[in-house]
Amino acid sequence: MKKKNIGSSFDSWLREEGIYEETSSIAIKRVLARQVEAAMKEQNVSKTEMAKRMHTSRASLDRLLDRDNDAVTLSTLQKAATAVGREIRLELV
Numbered sequence: 445m446k447k448k449n450i451g452s453s454f455d456s457w458l459r460e461e462g463i464y465e466e467t468s469s470i471a472i473k474r475v476l477a478r479q480v481e482a483a484m485k486e487q488n489v490s491k492t493e494m495a496k497r498m499h500t501s502r503a504s505l506d507r508l509l510d511r512d513n514d515a516v517t518l519s520t521l522q523k524a525a526t527a528v529g530r531e532i533r534l535e536l537v
Contacts, residue, residue: 470514476521476532477509483528497527 458464484494495505500523507513508520518532525532 473514473516473521474511476525477511477516479530480521480524480528481509483530487528489528494524494527498523 452460455464458467483489484491489497491502491505495502498505498520500520504520505524508516508524522532
C-alpha cells in the first residue's frame with residue numbers, strides 16, 4: 445500500500461521560512477558549475493585554457509567552480525557555457 449505524503453512539500457517549507465529563492469539560486473548555480481566542470485573534463489580543457497576562452501582570470505573561473513561561492517553572475521555562467529560549446533536555457537514555470 446502506497447503511503448500518502450503528510451504535511452507540506454519541501455518547497456513549501458522553504459517558502460514558509462522565507463528562504464526558497466536563496467536556496468533555489470544556490471542550487472541552480474551549483475548545478476550549472478558542476479555541468480561546466482564536467483564539460484571541461486569531457487573536452488580535456490584546463491582551467492587556464494578555460495579562463496582564456498572566457499576572457500577572464502583563473503581566479504574568476506575558480507569562483508565560478510567553487511560550490512560555496514554563490515556570487516556568480518548570469519553573464520559569467522553564460523561565458524562559461526559558451527566556452528565549452530554549450531548554452532544555458534532558463535524557463536519561467
